Amino acid sequence: xxxxxxxxxxxxxxxxxxxxxxxxxxxxxxxxxxxxxxxxxxxxxxxxxxxxxxxxxxxxxxxxxxxxxxxxxxxxxxxxxxxxxxxxxxxxxxxxxxxxxxxxxxxxxxxxxxxxxxxxxxxxxxxxxxxxxxxxxxxxxxxxxxxxxxxxxxxxxxxxxxxxxxxxxxxxxxxxxxxxxxxxxxxxxxxxxxxxxxxxxxxxxxxxxxxxxxxxxxxxxxxxxxxxxxxxxxxxxxxxxxxxxxxxxxxxxxxxxxxxxxx
Numbered sequence: 001x002x003x004x005x006x007x008x009x010x011x012x013x014x015x016x017x018x019x020x021x022x023x024x025x026x027x028x029x030x031x032x033x034x035x036x037x038x039x040x041x042x043x044x045x046x047x048x049x050x051x052x053x054x055x056x057x058x059x060x061x062x063x064x065x066x067x068x069x070x071x072x073x074x075x076x077x078x079x080x081x082x083x084x085x086x087x088x089x090x091x092x093x094x095x096x097x098x099x100x101x102x103x104x105x106x107x108x109x110x111x112x113x114x115x116x117x118x119x120x121x122x123x124x125x126x127x128x129x130x131x132x133x134x135x136x137x138x139x140x141x142x143x144x145x146x147x148x149x150x151x152x153x154x155x156x157x158x159x160x161x162x163x164x165x166x167x168x169x170x171x172x173x174x175x176x177x178x179x180x181x182x183x184x185x186x187x188x189x190x191x192x193x194x195x196x197x198x199x200x201x202x203x204x205x206x207x208x209x210x211x212x213x214x215x216x217x218x219x220x221x222x223x224x225x226x227x228x229x230x231x232x233x234x235x236x237x238x239x240x241x242x243x244x245x246x247x248x249x250x251x252x253x254x255x256x257x258x259x260x261x262x263x
Contacts, residue, residue: 018215
């Protein structure tokens with residue numbers, strides 16, 4: 001594989017931080033955005049230099065179209081054309097609210113942060129990917145995005161991620177003839193600073209337990225989907241949850257599990 005360039009949103013902390021690390025270790029150069037995490041961004045640039053790779057972190061307000069487009073253009077000027085666009089950013093409302101109580105600003109932030117800014121970036125990079133007959137587009141979703149699952153008191157977030165899943169799949173169908181793939185990765189419940197850790201940095205599990213999930217669990221899926229040989233994995237929504245979202249039979253109530261008489 002010739003040298004590849006990835007552009008990743010919100011790479012200064014959380015899952016994005018682990019994503020940048022994994023891509024660098026896989027041999028990619030990475031241009032990433034960050035918000036209020038300049039120290040962490042500097043750490044990633046240092047890691048890149050130690051690996052003989054290039055990394056650049058740029059502070060960007062991902063809700064402002066002009067800043068988003070400027071960041072893409074800066075990456076193209078400094079690193080060259082973008083081979084992989086990874087949309088990790090996606091605002092989340094931590095306070096549980098009924099949909100009717102959302103303000104216009106909260107709604108706009110949710111939709112623009114998950115959907116609109118992805119559209120702005122995609123529109124800038126896609127022609128070059130078409131011309132080069134190669135491109136990898138990856139979005140980060142949430143549990144249930146693939147089936148448009150509802151989420152009580154977090155309806156706007158659920159709608160945004162489900163919409164992003166549909167958009168990702170639509171792009172996969174439209175762009176496949178150009179060698180471009182588009183997939184979504186949906187993380188499970190990864191807590192706190194575990195989001196930034198690699199597997200080798202995870203706490204050893206106690207006897208009889210599995211280790212806690214870490215950011216690299218998700219990042220490994222991203223790196224795989226970016227690979228040039230992953231062409232046939234296209235239009236998928238991949239759950240990286242350790243099967244925690246699958247309901248076991250014993251999780252149903254006795255009433256749900258009781259046989260129904262024929263009528």
